[in-house]
Amino acid sequence: xxxxxxxxxxxxxxxxxxxxxxxxxxxxxxxxxxxxxxxxxxxxxxxxxxxxxxxxxxxxxxxxxxxxxxxxxxxxxxxxxxxxxxxxxxxxxxxxxxxxxxxxxxxxxxxxxxxxxxxxxxxxxxxxxxxxxxxxxxxxxxxxxxxxxxxxxxxxxxxxxxxxxxxxxxxxxxxxxxxxxxxxxxxxxxxxxxxxxxxxxxxxxxxxxxxxxxxxxxxxxxxxxxxxxxxxxxxxxxxxxxxxxxxxxxxxxxxxxxxxxxxxxxxxxxxxxxxxxxxxxxxxxxxxxxxxxxxxxxxxxxxxxxxxxxxxxxxxxxxxxxxxxxxxxxxxxxxxxxxxxxxxxxxxxxxxxxxxxxxxxx
Amino acid sequence: xxxxxxxxxxxxxxxxxxxxxxxxxxxxxxxxxxxxxxxxxxxxxxxxxxxxxxxxxxxxxxxxxxxxxxxxxxxxxxxxxxxxxxxxxxxxxxxxxxxxxxxxxxxxxxxxxxxxxxxxxxxxxxxxxxxxxxxxxxxxxxxxxxxxxxxxxxxxxxxxxxxxxxxxxxxxxxxxxxxxxxxxxxxxxxxxxxxxxxxxxxxxxxxxxxxxxxxxxxxxxxxxxxxxxxxxxxxxxxxxxxxxxxxxxxxxxxxxxxxxxxxxxxxxxxxxxxxxxxxxxxxxxxxxxxxxxxxxxxxxxxxxxxxxxxxxxxxxxxxxxxxxxxxxxxxxxxxxxxxxxxxxxxxxxxxxxxxxxxxxxxxxxxxxxxxxxxxxxxxxxxxxxxxxxxxxxxxxxxxxxxxxxxxxxxxxxxxxxx
Numbered sequence: 001x002x003x004x005x006x007x008x009x010x011x012x013x014x015x016x017x018x019x020x021x022x023x024x025x026x027x028x029x030x031x032x033x034x035x036x037x038x039x040x041x042x043x044x045x046x047x048x049x050x051x052x053x054x055x056x057x058x059x060x061x062x063x064x065x066x067x068x069x070x071x072x073x074x075x076x077x078x079x080x081x082x083x084x085x086x087x088x089x090x091x092x093x094x095x096x097x098x099x100x101x102x103x104x105x106x107x108x109x110x111x112x113x114x115x116x117x118x119x120x121x122x123x124x125x126x127x128x129x130x131x132x133x134x135x136x137x138x139x140x141x142x143x144x145x146x147x148x149x150x151x152x153x154x155x156x157x158x159x160x161x162x163x164x165x166x167x168x169x170x171x172x173x174x175x176x177x178x179x180x181x182x183x184x185x186x187x188x189x190x191x192x193x194x195x196x197x198x199x200x201x202x203x204x205x206x207x208x209x210x211x212x213x214x215x216x217x218x219x220x221x222x223x224x225x226x227x228x229x230x231x232x233x234x235x236x237x238x239x240x241x242x243x244x245x246x247x248x249x250x251x252x253x254x255x256x257x258x259x260x261x262x263x264x265x266x267x268x269x270x271x272x273x274x275x276x277x278x279x280x281x282x283x284x285x286x287x288x289x290x291x292x293x294x295x296x297x298x299x300x301x302x303x304x305x306x307x308x309x310x311x312x313x314x315x316x317x318x319x320x321x322x323x324x325x326x327x328x329x330x331x332x333x334x335x336x337x338x339x340x341x342x343x344x345x346x347x348x349x350x351x352x353x354x355x356x357x358x359x360x361x362x
Numbered sequence: 363x364x365x366x367x368x369x370x371x372x373x374x375x376x377x378x379x380x381x382x383x384x385x386x387x388x389x390x391x392x393x394x395x396x397x398x399x400x401x402x403x404x405x406x407x408x409x410x411x412x413x414x415x416x417x418x419x420x421x422x423x424x425x426x427x428x429x430x431x432x433x434x435x436x437x438x439x440x441x442x443x444x445x446x447x448x449x450x451x452x453x454x455x456x457x458x459x460x461x462x463x464x465x466x467x468x469x470x471x472x473x474x475x476x477x478x479x480x481x482x483x484x485x486x487x488x489x490x491x492x493x494x495x496x497x498x499x500x501x502x503x504x505x506x507x508x509x510x511x512x513x514x515x516x517x518x519x520x521x522x523x524x525x526x527x528x529x530x531x532x533x534x535x536x537x538x539x540x541x542x543x544x545x546x547x548x549x550x551x552x553x554x555x556x557x558x559x560x561x562x563x564x565x566x567x568x569x570x571x572x573x574x575x576x577x578x579x580x581x582x583x584x585x586x587x588x589x590x591x592x593x594x595x596x597x598x599x600x601x602x603x604x605x606x607x608x609x610x611x612x613x614x615x616x617x618x619x620x621x622x623x624x625x626x627x628x629x630x631x632x633x634x635x636x637x638x639x640x641x642x643x644x645x646x647x648x649x650x651x652x653x654x655x656x657x658x659x660x661x662x663x664x665x666x667x668x669x670x671x672x673x674x675x676x677x678x679x680x681x682x683x684x685x686x687x688x689x690x691x692x693x694x695x696x697x698x699x700x701x702x703x704x705x706x707x708x709x710x711x712x713x714x715x716x717x718x719x720x721x722x723x724x725x726x727x728x729x730x731x732x733x734x735x736x737x738x739x740x741x742x743x744x745x746x747x748x749x750x751x752x753x754x755x756x757x758x759x760x761x762x763x764x765x766x767x768x769x770x771x772x773x774x775x776x777x778x779x780x
Contacts, residue, residue: 066606066608067608069612070607070680073606073675091612093613093614094574094578094613095578098577098579121542122543122544124543125580161464161465163525163529163542164542165526165541165542303757333742333743333754335742336746339464339523339526340737341524341739344761344765345742350768350771351764354768
């Protein structure tokens with residue numbers, strides 16, 4: 001009755017209040033050769049698959065966080081509690097500093113600790129545990145103790161309707177912290193390999209999972225065990241005129257921009273997914289810019305103190321004489337992430353395309 | 363009786379004024395006088411705080427002396443606001459399902475908590491909400507139109523479209539704007555209460571939070587600050603059994619959130635959250651206690667979140683329908699209706715006409731609100747700071763030039779033109 005009443009309202013008004021559609025088109029990975037059988041998985045399924053593999057093969061591993069017991073709000077731990085029991089897959093009380101501190105303690109005593117923080121926007125209560133504790137455990141003890149067995153997984157970045165507190169890309173707060181590794185996958189296949197690498201890495205890792213990719217990113221994902229190297233960037237498209245650098249969903253925006261630039265400007269763009277932000281693959285970036293002389297860096301996070309600034313200054317140090325135009329950045333604005341203004345906030349393909357145009361015409 | 367025991371709690375604390383004293387025969391650590399013993403005893407368990415209620419499940423008044431003058435108008439107002447909240451929730455939930463608004467959170471089952479507590483306050487006591495307290499705002503006169511404009515984020519939204527739906531705020535109604543992070547509001551409310559104490563304005567603050575948010579470090583900070591700095595604040599815990607999917611059994615041990623009061627040196631009470639009269643009375647007493655004594659008090663309302671956590675959640679993935687149905691029998695609106703029928707305050711025909719008119723009003727408001735454009739997009743840059751600093755002026759100018767050039771790719775028609 002009520003549903004009908006509300007539905008009736010619909011007939012004479014435009015629908016301008018709803019959720020925005022995805023702000024990018026997903027470019028699926030090539031099906032890998034030499035990695036055995038694959039199955040079609042989206043990113044949350046690929047992450048679930050990686051977690052399942054770890055629980056199955058590493059008897060000391062545990063997964064915990066808010067609401068992970070029933071599968072997590074993004075379904076990444078779906079059915080894992082049923083499979084491996086409440087002792088190894090469990091809900092914690094609602095307390096991020098508790099989750100990370102608890103995880104450090106597990107890791108210090110040899111347990112593989114996979115912590116979930118429900119949203120990257122809600123990780124800040126754990127900042128002290130991450131920045132002062134996890135990151136410095138090895139250094140401050142002269143390597144007597146370390147918490148390398150800790151991995152923090154957390155959903156991040158824009159989703160179309162998340163507003164201030166379900167959209168942030170806070171990676172650069174953490175890249176400013178020596179001792180951490182910061183990784184952001186661009187899709188399902190990479191997510192599985194990178195997460196496995198993070199979990200097995202000797203240092204604490206933060207694994208940001210862009211939540212717009214959970215369902216939108218579907219790849220042919222190898223069924224077996226594999227790792228993607230941390231600290232290694234991927235060149236997704238080779239080109240000679242302009243280098244485009246991004247990570248997470250922004251990579252897909254840049255791939256589309258590369259197509260646009262080719263079509264409309266007859267320009268060949270080289271597209272690099274940085275993958276790891278700490279440590280990051282300087283050499284791949286430098287090699288590319290020495291070739292192209294022009295570069296655009298794009299990220300969702302605000303411009304000021306965004307990770308693009310770090311890359312830009314390294315490029316200036318290392319490639320000064322090769323640059324044919326100033327390093328260009330297209331980013332989120334220096335405002336909180338707004339709700340209804342999201343289409344104007346994001347570094348979408350048109351803003352990136354305009355920047356490429358400016359680089360070419362410089 | 364209830365008020366008296368709270369008073370004696372407060373007095374007994376005041377008596378302990380001695381500091382740590384080595385010379386004393388018996389120990390006194392931080393004003394608590396105790397004794398040395400040579401037979402070790404582990405203290406286990408806590409004294410259970412009983413749950414206060416005025417109406418039983420059938421709407422029978424349990425203690426007439428606790429409610430000496432039942433004001434028919436007040437009771438009818440309770441009903442109207444609880445019912446209004448429910449109708450607003452139903453329609454906006456559907457709006458979200460149809461993609462007209464991006465998100466929504468209902469207060470199903472917690473109408474009595476919201477309206478009863480709002481009524482127990484003075485209207486200018488400052489509210490620090492969590493997010494499931496729309497009823498408090500409605501009670502204070504925030505209109506249905508204002509709610510719906512916020513949910514659509516149109517240019518009439520006081521929050522200028524910046525936040526997700528249900529992140530209401532109103533200076534006129536002494537209601538600080540909702541922020542999604544959990545528990546952050548708690549220490550802030552304590553600071554505000556301290557401010558009020560210094561102003562000697564006889565007001566208190568009330569901070570709403572769930573039993574889940576009470577696990578945040580901020581909750582500990584808030585309790586401890588409020589106790590040591592003696593702040594007139596009501597810590598109002600809506601214990602609704604779930605933090606998204608996490609049941610209270612996995613959230614805390616011990617006697618709930620009120621049970622923590624004695625450890626912090628804070629007065630506490632529990633009330634049946636599905637009894638609006640009980641919540642009203644308990645909040646009123648707590649309010650007076652906080653203001654008269656410049657002291658904090660915890661009110662824990664025991665209730666149940668009958669709806670999903672939000673429109674992003676499907677609670678059947680983690681709880682059984684029978685459980686939800688069981689709580690349906692304890693519905694606070696039905697309980698009040700039963701009470702009203704028993705005590706001659708109910709007119710069936712009048713009520714159904716009224717409900718119909720409220721529904722029409724809400725639906726009409728949706729139609730109107732949906733037609734209103736969003737604020738001009740440049741509003742994105744305002745209110746980051748008091749003034750627009752040069753770097754944001756530059757960024758805005760850059761975006762204006764860009765949008766001019768690429769206007770066909772931006773939803774400009776949905777936004778007010780500058």
